[in-house]
Amino acid sequence: MDKKEISKILNEIATLLELNDENPFKIRAYQNAARALEASNISLGAETKIKDLEKIKGIGKKIASNIKTLIETDDLDIYQKLKQSTPEGLIDMLKIPSLGPKKIKYLYDNLDIESISELELACTENKLVNLPNFGQKTQENILKGINIVKKFTGKYLYSDFLDEAEEIFKSIKGCKYTVRASIAGSMRRKKEVIKDIDIVASTNAPRQLMDFFTKLKQAKKIIVKGDTKSSIMLQSGINVDIRTVNDEQFPYALHHFTGSKEHNTALRSLAKKNGIKINEYGLFKDGKIIGCNNEEELFNVFSMDYIPPELRENFGEIEAARNGRLPKLIEMEDIKGIFHIHTDYSDGNMSISQVCKKLIDMGMQYAGISDHSKTAAYANGVKDSEIDDYLKEMEEAESKFSGFKIFKGIESDILADGSLDYKNDILARFDFIIAAIHSSFNLSEEEMTNRMIKAIENKYTTIVAHPSGRILLARDPYKVNITRIINAAADNNVDLELNANPHRLDLDWRMLKYAKEKNVKIFINPDAHHLENLIDYRYGVYTARKGWLEKEDVINTMDSKQIADYLKKKKKEK
């Protein structure tokens, strides 16, 4: 069982404990341990010792031994017992807004309700109204919540809501009652998947600002409305939350509502050790506020450098900020060229010349064209007999656009046995090879990992595309040991892709940090099939920032001369 699976089970245990009304601190201990495990660099295997696990902050004797048992037996007694005593439907019920573990437990114990459909029936039969702490309104809200669960999963792609969030934010910022405002929450932290859109604003007229907010044309429904907090639902089902404070409080509120919760908790603990209380209204020492004009000053109170929002995930940023070791994160303008582009030679809908023209307009110096290979018949992959034409057209296009460089590549399928799908003499004709999995997804973890490592060891492989194969909110990653993939890439001088398609964002930022530590270089690639997808590299830059990447970690920050040398050298040395 790998780190991710074990961390998932620890989180599940926490949820199950919650539904069993356990000690809240025990619940948090399991959540913290899950997080700590995932953030750590420990690689789990038969040789993993309980002692090594205990060294991780947040994992103690008990959970260390539980993890060890999970590694060895793929199973855990308390987990099974909890699962047996807790109907699966109760976990589903947690998705219903306004319904939490306490109420779910009460309904289960007293009305035998163990699924969303049973709960819906009970509501329509009016069975909840007379229970203690329930009532007419609660019953109605639960019914509404059930409808929301049915209609939406409650999670949304960051990229799908960026524009709408910006538009709403602009309205708020332009409102005459607003002093300062910012997008906050997971959107400000550039999380790949978000639950809602958060906005923080300072004002002298909270009530008027709330009226303005709840009357926005985008608001389909008002969820809550108060003087400091309101929430509306948009047509799409996503909620926009706003929090208002007075202007002196703005920096603290912005920090607080940017989160993450885990980052805030960690910072609060640190504050507490220094005798400082921290909440959304200020930093307080001996009851007196410590004045801060902005977030920079807030961090300075703790002798910390400014932590960019993307890093606020309690992944080591607090310690790094205290030691002056925060990374100088990559910026959009660092990207000098774009790789992993599909043209009308396979399933893209743009010609090579169109790509060049568009990239030149975008200020780029080079393109790495890489159409699908022959095995990808569904994508009209380039057949052996078409290779000559494909290469020739790239050369001709390059000569048309002086000063612009085309690197000739192909996205070669990794076959089930780990070999690439062209013979070596064909692979050798390209400047770079992107190796990718597009078939046989259902191998075991061992088989899949070995398959990918074999492709990494292939002397022609330059880059491994979308290493986990996940499609956000749609398809789980393949069963693959990503730590071993990163290690193999490090050992074989192969680069990894950060696929910037907003549905992928793969390699995941949590693993990018590990790749960086292993000195594995990253390509940020849009995997573009249309001209308008070329700009998608921006989502890759955001994700790279979340993964602590600096300019030097990303290959396509090089200018065209440097990258030409880099690819040539790589080809020769491998």
Add this chain to the structure above:
DNA sequence: GCCGTTTTCGGCCCGACTGTTTTCAGTCG
């Protein structure tokens, strides 16, 4: 269940809002 420059016991982040109550429980972030 975890943790410790006061501690191996006794803490563990904090506040807004709703709906239920008539001072509070539950949920959410």
